[in-house]
Amino acid sequence: MNPAERPRSALPRVARVPIGVAAGILTAVGELLFLVVAAVAVAVAAVVPPARRRAHAAILRYAAGLVRLERRRLAGFLTAGVAPGGPATRGWRDVGYLAARLLPGALGALAYGLFAVGVVLAVIVLWAVLRGTLEPADALVQVVIGAALLLVNVQAVASIAALDVRLAHRLLGAGSRAELERRVRELTTSRAEVVAAVDAERQRIERDLHDGLQQRLVALGMLLGRARRSRDPERAAALIAQAHQDAQRAIGELREVAWRVYPSALDDGDLGEVLRVVADRSDIPVRIRYDLATRPDRPVETVLYFVACEALTNAAKHAAAKLITVEVESRAGTIRLRVHDDGVGGADPTGAGLTGLARRVAALDGRLRVDSPPGGPTMVLAELPCG
Structure with a gap:
């Protein structure tokens, strides 16, 4: 199975999206720490040239691991269009993706922070209603406002998930050159397969003509020869009638072979x-x-x-x-x-x-x-x- 087509989590989409965004907040925190450490490592490597190669190799290795983690998160919760696997070596493009990932991570933290504030306010309003310090009309207004803000928050989470997916498709997908090379390979394979299919079809038609139609035409010629040499009119008539039947069957077989080559009925x-x-x-x-x-x-x-x-x-x-x-x-x-x-x-x-x-x-x-x-x-x- 293609990795991009692996089944996602069995959770319904209404649960997958918020869980995926929440997981993205946690991974964004780890990625932020990684980028800070990587920046320090690059600065140190600039001062100590002998350590530059090892520092860069370590940065790219850990970046590749974080990108694999992001791929699994996206494939499991947000979209089946990003393969959990991917190119083995992408270099500094992985670091660039991790830096871009900070934006949906920060927006997700903001959305969930506002949601937490809303939950606290809802608890305060509920407590006030239970204690009788809040009038029912005021409570109803608070409920309407809270429901509206909740809908806005839900839409914000969905938009953050869409942004996360778009960044992954844009930055983790194959480049135009890689996509062109893949397409060229597909077309080369398809061309070879078409040639093989046409050759197999030609052999099949030749076999049908040789084993079926040719044998029937040979038998038809023999029947007509016997009828021409016969001196008994009734015998000659019977042979001609049999030859006529064989000719009709030969026409039917020829039509079948022709339809295998091209269905002419599609013209009409x-x-x-x-x-x-x-x-x-x-x-x-x-x-x-x-x-x-x-x-x-x-x-x-x-x-x-x-x-x-x-x-x-x-x-x-x-x-x-x-x-x-x-x-x-x-x-x-x-x-x-x-x-x-x-x-x-x-x-x-x-x-x-x-x-x-x-x-x-x-x-x-x-x-x-x-x-x-x-x-x-x-x-x-x-x-x-x-x-």
Whole structure:
């Protein structure tokens, strides 16, 4: 699992945020002490040059440890977008982040200090009401004012948490150069995977043509040759009728091969219509739920078509399923295709077919997930960006 995707604390968000901000106050105190000691160490190292290297190494080592602590705090309480891990060596950028962290730490201390003052005042008002020294009307005014200040304080804590997260994303995230290098690596890998997927698909088409269609055409030629040489009109007519049937089957197989290369039906209809045609041709009942307000781009639509067809084919051949459900929906800028069957499961995600699909999906910055435990059911999920 990607560290950035690790689950956060099981506490609800209403509890995570104030706890995260409170923990940030404590870490900010430690970071302030560290920065004071580091400043003194740097000043001493400037006077004593032989100690400079060791002082700098110690500062950077302890700074890296404090940054790791901050990453764990952020990932556990405030956001899942900052990985608990991170680059092993960041140098003085860590020290800069710790210095910037003093601002949300100080603001958090101020907010919680005001909250503590409010609690004390609330206790005083409650005590006055219980003793009868405060009129009910005055008490009501105090309650209204206190509730308003409490709401302001809650909003302040949420804003401090947002500032803390923004600083972390800005100062702990990968730099533009590192992000560019990562993207180049991804594109290089995707290109290699696309080439491999195209080559595997070409071999599959060649195999289908050689083992299926070519053999049928050879048999068709032999039937027509026998019919031409036959001197019995009835025998020749029977052979021609059989040849006609074989020609129809050959046309059907050729159409199947052509659809594997490119679904030409997408030229005339959208993905939902094409999937319904595929479902009508399936021997297993297929339920289609297509919920897209706008038609996606052609490359996205084509990849989704291939994923659905491969999943349907696998379910029909290997799953012994009684019902297959295909759902296509858009959610948060992503198109999700989910194919679910009630079969026996056990599909291998590393198989040639599913691996080729994963490469196709990855080429469009998407991801493919296969969940097929032994005994079933099987779920194939493809997610592709649509924006």
